Every structure is written in structure tokens, then in C-alpha cells.
Amino acid sequence: MPRILGVDIPANKKLEYSLRYIYGIGPTRSKTILAETGIDPDMRAKDLNEEQINAIMSKIQDLQFVVEGDLRRELTANMKRLQAINSYRGLRHRRGLPVRGQRTKTNARTRKGKVKTQGSLRK
Known part of the structure; x- marks a missing residue:
């Protein structure tokens, strides 16, 4: 499992997708990094050598991506x-x-959390 910028990226996935496990790197940035370093995006992360890992890390720092x-x-x-x-x-x-x-009368459950039903209590 290669380690880039303190993150273990999945070894069995294609490099284009495994770089996305680094917080702040999405599809576009991943493609940009691989294009500028000249590394094949279809290559598996486990097949990277030290030189290629260093090239990826230095390219992220050269492009000044905040990650x-x-x-x-x-x-x-x-x-x-x-x-x-x-x-x-x-x-x-x-x-x-x-x-x-966004509306909050209905939906918004991701932000508001689980439904807490309110009502009058019967004696």
C-alpha cells in the first residue's frame, strides 16, 4: 500500500482513482497530476516505484494544491x-x-439528524 502525503492509497485500484483518497484531490486534479508527471493513469498503485511516488508528491507541491x-x-x-x-x-x-x-420543512435530514418527533403527551 503506497503512502503519499501521509495517506495510504489503495494498492489494487487504478492510480487515477486511488489518488482521490487524498483529501483535496478529486477527478480533475488527479488527471492533471498524472498527465504532468507522465505516469499511466491505468497503472495500479501497487506497481509504483519510489521515483514515481516522489514525482507525484513533488508535482502536488509544485502545483501548490492545498491538501x-x-x-x-x-x-x-x-x-x-x-x-x-x-x-x-x-x-x-x-x-x-x-x-x-435549502428548504428545511421537509428533507435536510443529513444536516438536522434523525427525526425527533414532538407532540403532546396524553395522560
């Missing part, structure tokens, strides 16, 4: 900033509600 811990830190800092200035988006984050204008 893994730095990206997570940046996103949490953005959320904390929004919450600190009491913006509408910050309040929605704080309350655990949808942030981008």
Missing part, C-alpha cells in the same frame, strides 16, 4: 470566522442546519 491537514485547517478556520462574526452562514453552521438556502 489534507492544511485544507481541513483552512476550512475549519473559515467556519469559525463566520461563526465569530455572527453572520447568517455562521449561525446556520452553529445550529447544524443547511447553510446554502
Whole structure:
């Protein structure tokens, strides 16, 4: 199992797909990295040698992609900033509600959590 930027990428998947396991690298960035390093995207991750792994890591740093811990830190800092200035988006984050204008009368279960039925209690 090759390790790139502190992440174990799956060995038996094609390289194009296994690079996506790195937080901050999606389909487009994965293709870009492999095209610029000249590595075959259909190659399996377990077949990489040290030289190719180093080439991938250096290309990610050359292209200045923000990935893994730095990206997570940046996103949490953005959320904390929004919450600190009491913006509408910050309040929605704080309350655990949808942030981008989705309806909440129905749906929104991913953000709101499991249904908590409320009603009057009978004696």
C-alpha cells in the first residue's frame, strides 16, 4: 500500500482513482497530476516505484494544491470566522442546519439528524 502525503492509497485500484483518497484531490486534479508527471493513469498503485511516488508528491507541491491537514485547517478556520462574526452562514453552521438556502420543512435530514418527533403527551 503506497503512502503519499501521509495517506495510504489503495494498492489494487487504478492510480487515477486511488489518488482521490487524498483529501483535496478529486477527478480533475488527479488527471492533471498524472498527465504532468507522465505516469499511466491505468497503472495500479501497487506497481509504483519510489521515483514515481516522489514525482507525484513533488508535482502536488509544485502545483501548490492545498491538501489534507492544511485544507481541513483552512476550512475549519473559515467556519469559525463566520461563526465569530455572527453572520447568517455562521449561525446556520452553529445550529447544524443547511447553510446554502435549502428548504428545511421537509428533507435536510443529513444536516438536522434523525427525526425527533414532538407532540403532546396524553395522560
